[in-house]
Amino acid sequence: MFDCHYDLLMYIYLYKDDIDVPKKYCEKIFKKDNITGGIFNFYYTSLEEMEQNLKIKREEIDVIENLRTVKELIEKHNIIPQDVECVIGIEGLDYLERIEDIDELYDLGMRSTNIVWNNPNKFGGGIKAKEEVGLTELGKVLVEKLVQKNIAIDLSHANEKTFWRNN
Secondary structure: OOOOOOOOOHHHOOOOOHHHEEEEEEEEHHHHHHOOOOEEEEOOHHHHHHHHHHHOOOOHHHHHHHHHHHHHHHHHHHHOOOOOOOEEEOOOOOOOOOOHHHHHHHHHOEEEOOEEEEEEOOOOOOOOOOOOOOOOHHHHHHHHHHHHHHOOOOOEEOHHHHHHHOO
16 A cells, blocks of 8 residues: 555654654554555644644754654664655645755655645645635745656645646
């Protein structure tokens, strides 16, 4: 079974200080549940949701460093077996500092992204956007960069205006 939308990387990050929790969980899903691959995601929400729901403070949010940390944990503890097809995804690029940071995320293995995760951000509108914000000018630049890098753009959390690139 190949899971196309699995928030596994965030789960690993949330338990980075108790690595046995995600390690045991992964042993179960990759053996018993027969998951042979997937798009394993990190997700970023609004700052309020990050702090309240995930207990991640603003100063901890660094898209590149967070991904680097999780990749190091996966490799060090063999959390995802070598024979499992792993596509790295990031949902919500709210905290992307510069468009050029896509290059480093690509080098770390990111091959799929949602430019928004439900909430609107500087790139476009999410499905929870109160106003109908579409893809922003900066969002159009981001999309061009993602296309150039051949990174899949997942629009499952984008609102209709963002999906169709209408403003």
